[in-house]
Amino acid sequence: MATSAQPATPPLSFHVGVRLSGQNPFAPRTGTLSLPRQDSSAIEISTPDFLTLTSRGDVPHLSRDHVKKTDAIGWVHVPFESFLERTPPVPTLYPSERPLHGFLGFDPSRHIVSVSLRNWNDSRDITPNGKDTVSALCVRGVRAVTPSAYNSYITSIRPDIVVALSDIPFRSTPPSEKRLVKSLERSLLWLGQILRINHANVFVPMAGLIDDVSRDDFATGLLETLEGSEARELQPLGFHTLNDGVAGYTVDLAPLKRLQQTSSPESDPTSQLIDLAQTSLRPLPEGKPRLVTGCESPHDILQFIQSGLDLFDSHFAQQAADWGVALDFRFRAPSSQPDAAAVDIGVNLYDTEHEMAFNRLATSLRGGAEQDDASLPICPCIACTPKFSSTPILHSSLDEAPAGEEGPEPPFTRGYIHHLLHTHEMTAHVLLAAHNLSVLSRFFADIRAFLAEVSSAPDAEERFNAEVRKFGEQYKRPDELMRKAKVNWEEVNLARGKGRLAREKAAKATENPIEITQHPERVLPDVVP
Amino acid sequence: MQFEIIARCPTTRARVSRMKLTHGSTILPTFMPVATQACIKGLTPQQTEELGITLILNNTYHLNLRPGKRVLDASGGAHVFQGWKRNMLTDSGGFQMVSLSSFSEVTEEGVRFSSPFTGEPTMLTPEESMRIQHSIGADIIMQLDDVVSSLTTGPRVEEAMGRSIRWLDRCIAVHKASGKADQQNLFAIVQGGLDHNLRSKCLDDMISRKDDVAGYAIGGLSGGEEKDIFWRIISQCTAKLPTDRPRYSMGIGFAEDLMVCMALGIDMADCVFPTRTARFGVALTFDGPLNLRLSKHATTMDPIDKDCPCPTCKEGVSRAILHHLISHETAAAHAVTQHNLVFQARLMGDAREAVLKGTFPQFLKHFFGRYFGDSGYPRWCVDALRTVGVD
Numbered sequence: 001m002a003t004s005a006q007p008a009t010p011p012l013s014f015h016v017g018v019r020l021s022g023q024n025p026f027a028p029r030t031g032t033l034s035l036p037r038q039d040s041s042a043i044e045i046s047t048p049d050f051l052t053l054t055s056r057g058d059v060p061h062l063s064r065d066h067v068k069k070t071d072a073i074g075w076v077h078v079p080f081e082s083f084l085e086r087t088p089p090v091p092t093l094y095p096s097e098r099p100l101h102g103f104l105g106f107d108p109s110r111h112i113v114s115v116s117l118r119n120w121n122d123s124r125d126i127t128p129n130g131k132d133t134v135s136a137l138c139v140r141g142v143r144a145v146t147p148s149a150y151n152s153y154i155t156s157i158r159p160d161i162v163v164a165l166s167d168i169p170f171r172s173t174p175p176s177e178k179r180l181v182k183s184l185e186r187s188l189l190w191l192g193q194i195l196r197i198n199h200a201n202v203f204v205p206m207a208g209l210i211d212d213v214s215r216d217d218f219a220t221g222l223l224e225t226l227e228g229s230e231a232r233e234l235q236p237l238g239f240h241t242l243n244d245g246v247a248g249y250t251v252d253l254a255p256l257k258r259l260q261q262t263s264s265p266e267s268d269p270t271s272q273l274i275d276l277a278q279t280s281l282r283p284l285p286e287g288k289p290r291l292v293t294g295c296e297s298p299h300d301i302l303q304f305i306q307s308g309l310d311l312f313d314s315h316f317a318q319q320a321a322d323w324g325v326a327l328d329f330r331f332r333a334p335s336s337q338p339d340a341a342a343v344d345i346g347v348n349l350y351d352t353e354h355e356m357a358f359n360r361l362a363t364s365l366r367g368g369a370e371q372d373d374a375s376l377p378i379c380p381c382i383a384c385t386p387k388f389s390s391t392p393i394l395h396s397s398l399d400e401a402p403a404g405e406e407g408p409e410p411p412f413t414r415g416y417i418h419h420l421l422h423t424h425e426m427t428a429h430v431l432l433a434a435h436n437l438s439v440l441s442r443f444f445a446d447i448r449a450f451l452a453e454v455s456s457a458p459d460a461e462e463r464f465n466a467e468v469r470k471f472g473e474q475y476k477r478p479d480e481l482m483r484k485a486k487v488n489w490e491e492v493n494l495a496r497g498k499g500r501l502a503r504e505k506a507a508k509a510t511e512n513p514i515e516i517t518q519h520p521e522r523v524l525p526d527v528v529p
Numbered sequence: 530m531q532f533e534i535i536a537r538c539p540t541t542r543a544r545v546s547r548m549k550l551t552h553g554s555t556i557l558p559t560f561m562p563v564a565t566q567a568c569i570k571g572l573t574p575q576q577t578e579e580l581g582i583t584l585i586l587n588n589t590y591h592l593n594l595r596p597g598k599r600v601l602d603a604s605g606g607a608h609v610f611q612g613w614k615r616n617m618l619t620d621s622g623g624f625q626m627v628s629l630s631s632f633s634e635v636t637e638e639g640v641r642f643s644s645p646f647t648g649e650p651t652m653l654t655p656e657e658s659m660r661i662q663h664s665i666g667a668d669i670i671m672q673l674d675d676v677v678s679s680l681t682t683g684p685r686v687e688e689a690m691g692r693s694i695r696w697l698d699r700c701i702a703v704h705k706a707s708g709k710a711d712q713q714n715l716f717a718i719v720q721g722g723l724d725h726n727l728r729s730k731c732l733d734d735m736i737s738r739k740d741d742v743a744g745y746a747i748g749g750l751s752g753g754e755e756k757d758i759f760w761r762i763i764s765q766c767t768a769k770l771p772t773d774r775p776r777y778s779m780g781i782g783f784a785e786d787l788m789v790c791m792a793l794g795i796d797m798a799d800c801v802f803p804t805r806t807a808r809f810g811v812a813l814t815f816d817g818p819l820n821l822r823l824s825k826h827a828t829t830m831d832p833i834d835k836d837c838p839c840p841t842c843k844e845g846v847s848r849a850i851l852h853h854l855i856s857h858e859t860a861a862a863h864a865v866t867q868h869n870l871v872f873q874a875r876l877m878g879d880a881r882e883a884v885l886k887g888t889f890p891q892f893l894k895h896f897f898g899r900y901f902g903d904s905g906y907p908r909w910c911v912d913a914l915r916t917v918g919v920d
Contacts, residue, residue: 056853056857085853090827205733420568
């Protein structure tokens, strides 16, 4: 398919800043990802950093006015599959230079928007992919999406970054060698097909699951000189290998973690995941951004940064907000007494200890209105630094605007959010979603600052490693914290959520809010651009 | 409270007034959104205030269950607890007697509830209701009244009316002795069901307590009674109630109801309707309600209302994306909630402006014409408005 009449998406550029070691290709590093805009401005993302995940196109719990007020939200990622409910998918119809930005309300001057077909943290079994199709999930059931359909959607919606289609055999046991080989072939083929449209910056998911040889084969496959029809189509675009056309690499942890659970249990699952990631990245040039998705703790994030990864998703922070956990951690970990027990990375606000707690959410960050603890940085989120507007809507001539610009209000308290959680009020999750993203943003900012600060020192890597170790000693991994919070959430949801009256009457078990009905597969037609 | 009438409609009984309370001024008539459990569902206080809302309703029954008086006292009241700096009204818990009546038992002493969540017995007396409302700290507090369903007939209605007067006296006594009378303003609630005689008796008795009461609510309606009798009761009450006290019709929120009540002389109303229907995907507009879940909105890129100043419409949030998100994502519920509350506020604001300009009757005709379009005006609205000079 030839380039469309509309101007192509400007290519992003990525420059490595500092590396903590000259020899190690996977040394911790900083970087700048720059995406030019038509009006000669550019969005810059400094790495390490994270992208914010969306659900059905919105940032969970946050209406657009709140997205605007949350500086932590920069790069936003959209799984496209929910839009397959309708043909053509509705975002393709939005009349704008940047239809996906416009339809979802993401300001192009503030937000990079990337798209993948699937939610990369959803590793449930669905209908297997075919030779020529990827199975995707929407509310109406499974859809079989062809590469040409996907490419035509991308052409229409013009995201800044697109993740290439990937054949991931979802199973709890490793796939056969034959199946794995097929997945590499298909993924490379589909990558070539999307590069042909020369439309957006393409990130490629590193295939091969938990098989080292396959992962290496896939990476090598990206570097093979193109031949035949692929060469004919891609060389005019300046690509002699598939890798030439690739703007970045992604490593999705969800399907790998699923396989880890059933294969021989690793004493250190994160190390194994890092090894797999590095196996894929080792043959490839260092100068492209490396995204890892599905980290479930700041501990894992730090380990991946130690291992040369640049970008992460907001998954665990958002999940914490869903389950009533306010994040409260910093890098570098604040010094504590030598024998002090490790603390959690956040608080489960369901706990009864918070019923009469009138302190703010994070002890390690203060509210904008608070004068004590002046040495602590401010958490600028709507929960810790709420600000009333000086220009409310005035509905009649007698209505009055407030006299002047007022300062920020005291932070919302743990006791209030505890109350909101136990009364099943959505406002709890609104405040927690914004807060947790802000804590995550501050975490990455502090990491970048530290990397820059120590980069010139001869023992830079050791110093970073020491801080990572200290972080792991001061803060417990969040598995238990999140597990308990989720249980609390489910209890309240059962008692007060949708259908509770019916449940109370019939003593039914938990309800499944979204049912996946197995409709006959429908292969979707191309969208005419 | 300072209550000042600024303008009167020469034709109808509508008036525009300013009510100055401890937490600022509220221009009346106004619609009060309901923040049952110490928040407007899905919104923050900052978002609520941005919509131009200066008075919200919190519910004593629910706040007493959670977070409870102890937490509220320790916080310094609901304003501090929930971060709302403007005006607040609490209802007494009386309405829950009707809505949760399979769990309650009324005696002269008070009302015994079984908590629907824990089964624990709770006793709500007029004195206790006052004490909880003092802890909550709302600018306007309601007497505990003996509420019966508007569909109830027989001696129970008269019993409830008489008891409500006695409970009013008990509330007044506790309130006066509390030392909070200068910060918190007690409203009486007129009962008497759908019986004009009972209502008349109740009005006489409660009006005689005018000096101890800052305003009057009309309760015991919005229970599914015929609209034709509903407006007649409202009209009877507003005709008799003193003009120098705000009048509050409880549980009213439909646009046409608000307009008729305003024409009959009502100053305040509350209802869960606009916020609840928002969560179900129904957006309120001057051309009637829009059910965003219908597939006809699936590809409409226009906002709910191009002229609406709410954050949702001003940002250009399309009907199509709301259709996609509603009932799946909470953010869509928040977006439609913001819109619906602005609709309610715009309706009341435009109506106030019309009274100020002396064009309220024309405004009513224009509103009804646009809102009901081809389906025709409800008969009861026509009848009611005719009695105040609008045809």
